[in-house]
Amino acid sequence: MTMIDIIKNQKAPRKLGLYIHIPFCRTKCLYCDFCSFVSRDSNEREEYVRALLREIKSRGTKEYLVDTIYFGGGTPSLLNAEQIGRILACVRENFVVCEDVEVTLECNPMISKRDVEDAVPYGDGLDSRDVGDADPYGDGDYFVELRKIGVNRLSIGIQSAIDSELKLIGRRHTFEDAKRTFSIARESGFDNISVDLMFGIPSQTGDSLEISLRRIISLGAEHISIYSLQLEEGTPIYRMRNRYSLADDDTLADMYEAVVSSMKRAGYSHYEISNFAKAGRESRHNSKYWRLDEYLGLGLAAHSDFGGKRIENTKDMGKYLLGECVENELEISQGEREFEFLMLGLRTSRGISKSEFFARFGIDFDEKYGEKVKICEKMGYFLQNDEFVALNERGFEVSNSILAQILDFDY
Ligand code: SF4
Secondary structure: OOHHHHHHHOOOOEEEEEEEEEOEEOOOOOOOOOOOEEOOOHHHHHHHHHHHHHHHHHHOEEEEEEEEEEEEEOOHHHOOHHHHHHHHHHHHHHEEEEEEEEEEEEEOOOOOHHHHHHHOOOOOOOOHHHHOOOOOOOOOHHHHHHHHOOOOEEEEEEEOOOHHHHHHOOOOOOHHHHHHHHHHHHHOOOOOEEEEEEEOOOOOOHHHHHHHHHHHHHOOOOEEEEEEOOOOOOOHHHHOHHHOOOOOHHHHHHHHHHHHHHHHHOOOEEEEOOEEEOOOOOOHHHHHHHHOOOEEEEOOOOEEEEOOEEEEEOOOHHHHHOOOOEEEEEEOOHHHHHHHHHHHHOOEOOOEEHHHHHHHHOOOHHHHHHHHHHHHHHOOOEEEOOOEEEEOHHHHHOHHHHHHHHHOOOO
16 A cells, blocks of 8 residues: 555544633623623632533543634633633643634623723622723733633624613623724734624614724724624513614614625625625634534533534533533434534525535435525525525525525424
């Protein structure tokens, strides 16, 4: 056997994404139903980090190549850089991590010193790092430390550039705080930053959304994610919903359209229904979810799609701290896989590769879905050729009802 044959016979290791959940927040936003708790106690956070390290050790594998790590939450920036560094070191010891791994950390805008002094009555002996999100005193050390330990992408939860809107949804920061955080992150060397923008906020109008778009785009982030406000049962905003005038479906559709055209004018590509990126700056981690690639979720309430199974971690902090991490493991049927593959793939501008579909499911896409796709194509919602099928911009706007027709479910 020649060296070339040996190389050919060596299988490339499968790629893996890691999602690491940090379930702490400084305060709870009024619309939030994520698994996150208000934390003012650094001991509690340290105890959680130790439990997380134990889980990472127990689930480590050398059979995959980790190419993305995503710290989500919650507010991961409530951990100090030393704690994030210990988590990353533990990942490197227990997994094979590729050299150009994308390491993203979600953070909230830092609040100013004045806000901290005025608004946060913490008398519990916490150090300055504990008082605000990340670095409240603005010297940028926190971000510099994050860069040193290998974090190379930030996702900053800005949501709106209008302070009264931020206040209505219970966010602690102002747009000035967000701008300041963004520029400190840049000065600290972050050249890959994503920001979030929300639409459908109570009291938001087309004009105020335009202002937010202009201000947020002018930051020059590499990536922007957009969300419409969801009124989730059990949240304070849901209980208070009758007090607000909320956007109806038509207004939300107009807002979405306005967002898309502003982003495009600013040079962002609309690569997924809710995500925009400058060239080459698409989120590598989130793309795994849309392509059904494997990922392992670590931490409280984290989900995994790993080894053909969907794994759900416990939401019970007491159990998690005792090492009882996994709540459920479910085999995923071929039918479910096929549904997810189409549903998630069609959220992206790349769409679905028909040959990849055949390789995964042994089904000819055109035979099974061709007729329905043709009808929607005639209506102007799809683009397709011999290899790819994708929703176009018009299709993105009504994606739920189009997908319901193609995939045959009630919407
Ligand atoms: S910062 Fe995020 S996770 Fe925390 S309460 Fe607000 S929306 Fe929820």
